[in-house]
Amino acid sequence: MTKNMVILGSTGSIGLQALDVVRAHSEELRVIALSAYHRVDQLIPLIQEFQPRYVAVRSLDQAKLVRAHCPSVEVGFGDEALLTASSLSEADLLLNALVGAAGIRPTLQALDASIDVALANKETLVAAGDLVLAKANENKARMIPVDSEHSAILQCLQGSSTEEIEKLIVTASGGPFRRTSLQELKNVTINDALAHPTWTMGSKITIDSATLMNKGLEVIEAHLLFGIPYDRIQVLVHPQSIVHSMVQFNDGAILAQMGTPDMRIPIQYALFGASGRLHSPWQRLDFSRISEFTFESPDFVKFPALQLAYDCGMAKKTFPAVMNAANEVAVHAFLDGQIGYLDIVDIVRRVVEDHHAESTFGIEEVFAADQFARDDALQLITKRGTKA
Ligand SMILES: NC(=O)c1ccc[n+]([C@@H]2O[C@H](COP(=O)([O-])OP(=O)(O)OC[C@H]3O[C@@H](n4cnc5c(N)ncnc54)[C@H](OP(=O)(O)O)[C@@H]3O)[C@@H](O)[C@H]2O)c1
Known part of the structure; x- marks a missing residue:
């Protein structure tokens, strides 16, 4: 049909x-x-x-x-x-x-x-x-x-229930600055940040990948989609972007979903997954051509967006909405040349600290929090611009 x-x-x-x-x-x-x-x-x-x-x-x-x-x-x-x-x-x-x-x-x-x-x-x-x-x-x-990581988890879970999950392992490429020192990060340019090593994507998500905010957003997404507590969601840097994410089950077994870094594969799975796997014409992964297959822990000091996202996710209410909106504004300001790379997450953190969540939580509170974050982030960006 x-x-x-x-x-x-x-x-x-x-x-x-x-x-x-x-x-x-x-x-x-x-x-x-x-x-x-x-x-x-x-x-x-x-x-x-x-x-x-x-x-x-x-x-x-x-x-x-x-x-x-x-x-x-x-x-x-x-x-x-x-x-x-x-x-x-x-x-x-x-x-x-x-x-x-x-x-x-x-x-x-x-x-x-x-x-x-x-x-x-x-x-x-x-x-x-x-x-x-x-x-x-x-x-x-x-x-x-549709996101490749969550599609991977969904694919690993076929035939299993969420009660059988011990932990989710969300992989990250590490972005363009995996090997850049904190000192060097002060001077990276817009083009440096836009040069993603494995994926070709829109500019906002590419900058989010450079700060690792993207991985933070995905941790929150994984928690919501699969109902797994934050302390059982691990991020692992896998620079080759072959394993798109993994599920570790209660018995210690781990399933991974792999493939080329090509979003058309998870998109096709999202469109047809439930009704079976159709042929796709995209390039296949050839294991005989893979020279490296590595995993490492993310650097939470160099990439503070990741911890901030865990914290906002756990704080719940409107904190994730505030973090998200402030990040959107800060990323655009970075892309417009108004602030530096390190300012992005610093501004987001300050906006989150300025936020007082309402005790009620409905869609209107989400939009109000989003607006507060955008206004506050803009003010902080303007102040930084004036100082420069
Ligand atoms: N790209 C990837 O590989 C990838 C992977 C996983 C998840 N995602 C997620 O998928 C989403 C889209 O990413 P993308 O990389 O495709 O972004 P993108 O290339 O920037 O495309 C965004 C699309 O949304 C439209 N748009 C932008 N702002 C809008 C607004 N305020 N109102 C209505 N339409 C608007 C754009 O229209 P115009 O182009 O006409 O301006 C464009 O069609 C993001 O949430 C991203 O995090 C992307």
Whole structure:
């Protein structure tokens, strides 16, 4: 049966790779809606190729441009359009490949409409995980991880229950600064931080990988998705990015999921996993060509984002949302050349310290905390800019 898919963030790294998966399985997958934010020029050829019935863009001007090139597609703009795309009545699955907290409302909208969500947008789970998972449960919709680490854990768990897990081992490439000293980190450039050794990704997640905040976000995601306490989630640096994560069971046995560092494999698993493994045309891992296969503990001193994420995850309430929002702002400021690499996590930590969580915890508190964090982070960035 053909699956009707909505792809939010279709012009990004995950969105484009998801469309590759659709090309490889055009009998099984049909794209019914796409979205773009800045790169509308890249969206237009995608509309012409995949013929969705609806597209969501950022502004009225962009909508006019798309209508001029693609007169048969319905075009919406602004936040409302993302919500419309997320709850189309004929949708079977929403692939959320947006970046940042912008992914929260569309995820909730899809779940409200009982549409399964394949989630690449990790910031949604980090900021509003308990609420999102409760909504999925309430509406009998599935939340399927796309991130390679969580996909790996899910694959290792086939045939086992979470009660059988002793610990989760989440692997990390270590990023571009694994061998850079703390002293040298003071002077790294934007291009240094964007030069990821194994994965090609959007700029925000690439910087998160350089600070190891990405691994911190993934630890929180793993805790939420698999219900394992933080003290039983271990991060292990594996620079070759072949083992995508592992599960250690109660009897001491460990299962690992391996493959080339190619996001199309976990994306395809998210789209079809439950209905069996289909052929994929992507490159295979050749063990005879692997010269190194190593593991080491992460350096928590050089990469303080990792401990901060564990702490915010354990503090629960709105702390993860605050950490996430402050990080988004700080990463953008770094990419804009306003602050240095080491300032990123320092600013996030300061914002988290400034936060006082409410005792009640609902979606409005999450958005209020997110706004507080963005304002506070911006103030700190402005102060640093003035001092410089
Ligand atoms: N890339 C990977 O390999 C990878 C792996 C695992 C998890 N993830 C996660 O997947 C998500 C997407 O990552 P990515 O690397 O694909 O990012 P990306 O390349 O930057 O793409 C982000 C997409 O979201 C759109 N977008 C950005 N800001 C938006 C906003 N405020 N409102 C609506 N749309 C917006 C972008 O549109 P325009 O391009 O048109 O501006 C683009 O289509 C992130 O949460 C990331 O952590 C990524």
